Amino acid sequence: MKPILSSKSAPLSGSIKVPGDKSISHRALMFGAMAVGETKIIGLLEGEDVLCTAAAMRSLGADVERHDDGSWTVTGRGVGGFSEPSGVLDMGNSGTAARLLMGVLATQPFTTFMTGDASLCSRPMERVMGPLRPMGSSFVSRTKGRMPLAIQGCESPMPIEYELPVASAQVKSAILLAGLNAPGQTIVVEPNPTRDHSEKMLTHFGAQVRVEEKDNGARVITLTGQPELIARDVVVPTDPSSAAFPIVAALITPGSKIKVEAVGMNPLRTGLITTLIDMGGKITKSNVRIEAGEEVADLEVEYSQLHGVTVPASRAPSMIDEYPVLSVAAAFAKGTTHMEGLAELRVKESDRLAVVAESLKACGVDYIEGKDSLSVTGTGQPALGGGEIQSRLDHRIAMTFIVLGMASQKPVKIDDGSPIDTSFPGFADLMNGMGAKIS
Ligand code: S3P
Numbered sequence: 001m002k003p004i005l006s007s008k009s010a011p012l013s014g015s016i017k018v019p020g021d022k023s024i025s026h027r028a029l030m031f032g033a034m035a036v037g038e039t040k041i042i043g044l045l046e047g048e049d050v051l052c053t054a055a056a057m058r059s060l061g062a063d064v065e066r067h068d069d070g071s072w073t074v075t076g077r078g079v080g081g082f083s084e085p086s087g088v089l090d091m092g093n094s095g096t097a098a099r100l101l102m103g104v105l106a107t108q109p110f111t112t113f114m115t116g117d118a119s120l121c122s123r124p125m126e127r128v129m130g131p132l133r134p135m136g137s138s139f140v141s142r143t144k145g146r147m148p149l150a151i152q153g154c155e156s157p158m159p160i161e162y163e164l165p166v167a168s169a170q171v172k173s174a175i176l177l178a179g180l181n182a183p184g185q186t187i188v189v190e191p192n193p194t195r196d197h198s199e200k201m202l203t204h205f206g207a208q209v210r211v212e213e214k215d216n217g218a219r220v221i222t223l224t225g226q227p228e229l230i231a232r233d234v235v236v237p238t239d240p241s242s243a244a245f246p247i248v249a250a251l252i253t254p255g256s257k258i259k260v261e262a263v264g265m266n267p268l269r270t271g272l273i274t275t276l277i278d279m280g281g282k283i284t285k286s287n288v289r290i291e292a293g294e295e296v297a298d299l300e301v302e303y304s305q306l307h308g309v310t311v312p313a314s315r316a317p318s319m320i321d322e323y324p325v326l327s328v329a330a331a332f333a334k335g336t337t338h339m340e341g342l343a344e345l346r347v348k349e350s351d352r353l354a355v356v357a358e359s360l361k362a363c364g365v366d367y368i369e370g371k372d373s374l375s376v377t378g379t380g381q382p383a384l385g386g387g388e389i390q391s392r393l394d395h396r397i398a399m400t401f402i403v404l405g406m407a408s409q410k411p412v413k414i415d416d417g418s419p420i421d422t423s424f425p426g427f428a429d430l431m432n433g434m435g436a437k438i439s
Pocket of ligand 1: 022023024096167168169170171173195320321344
């Protein structure tokens with residue numbers, strides 16, 4: 001346990017760069033491990049979640065190394081070339097690592113055992129096992145499809161066509177990764193598009209991926225199986241989901257003006273920025289460029305008087321990890337911010353809808369929690385704060401309420417800040433360097 005106290009911050013200033021994108025970092029290691037040759041990765045997120053993926057790739061036979069200059073290299077085994085791990089793979093806190101790897105291992109001809117921490121072992125895995133069974137693989141899990149579980153990969157996988165019942169990039173990616181080792185075409189239909197890092201990076205590594213956009217906004221993704229993936233260099237952009245914390249902190253802390261450099265601006269990840277600008281947030285984008293196929297920009301953020309807005313359910317996939325910190329922006333805004341389509345928040349690292357609600361309550365914020373919605377009402381003045389927050393093995397809950405404490409009337413205590421290292425090592429130092437008082 002690592003207790004944290006977040007007290008009123010000085011106006012934030014300075015230019016910062018947040019760590020590498022978590023989604024892209026996992027994929028760079030996995031795809032590098034399935035490619036032929038040596039993949040060099042620059043800007044890899046060295047958070048605990050991603051280190052679990054690196055360790056798993058080593059257990060499967062890939063050579064993964066970190067160099068003194070901070071770059072990483074992965075020498076891959078080819079698409080069907082992994083070997084059976086002798087021990088249990090521990091995926092820690094990471095749903096992305098677990099679910100994407102379940103896809104990879106579903107079509108490798110051996111058995112893998114997988115576990116994780118208490119949070120991961122309470123999350124639903126049937127959403128991945130369901131579509132992978134018709135490809136030929138089988139699974140043994142705890143009741144209700146919970147981890148630990150065993151993946152019995154198949155020798156002669158079948159490609160499938162699958163329409164996603166929930167908007168999930170992890171489920172989409174698991175199926176595409178399983179399809180890599182199946183003959184023919186694996187097709188995933190997503191009615192409401194989710195982050196497309198897998199599609200982009202598979203193309204970067206030489207796979208044939210066709211993405212068709214329908215008139216109703218749905219996407220049909222077709223992967224041609226059994227490609228030879230060729231090692232490629234990957235430059236990881238910084239994580240917009242991590243940038244979200246200093247951005248909201250600057251918007252609610254009077255007198256702040258900061259620059260967040262090289263933020264990943266993949267259009268399927270920018271729902272929070274759209275929402276904060278709608279709320280009156282002064283956020284200016286400059287130096288827009290493409291790095292390793294992903295859009296990147298510098299963002300200048302200034303303290304702003306925010307107002308409440310309605311955030312439509314259709315925007316949820318593009319900001320799914322950002323609702324906790326949006327609830328803090330909403331607590332400082334004038335009026336009500338109504339967020340819809342939040343059912344998926346209930347199955348994240350914690351039940352984020354319930355935990356955000358209980359934490360807002362502890363900080364004297366007015367809210368209504370629905371089954372899959374949240375309304376937060378602010379007065380345009382600083383929230384009361386003073387709460388004692390339980391982070392419940394959830395990095396984003398810990399960072400969200402540290403941000404609230406930076407601008408609230410009373411300091412906020414977090415029972416355990418250690419989960420922050422899963423996605424944002426160095427968070428407190430980076431924020432303190434701009435003027436925060438996090439101890
Ligand atoms: C991720 C997808 C999202 C997101 C998670 C990372 C990914 O999960 O919440 O942090 O890298 O594919 P879901 O697929 O469950 O929505």
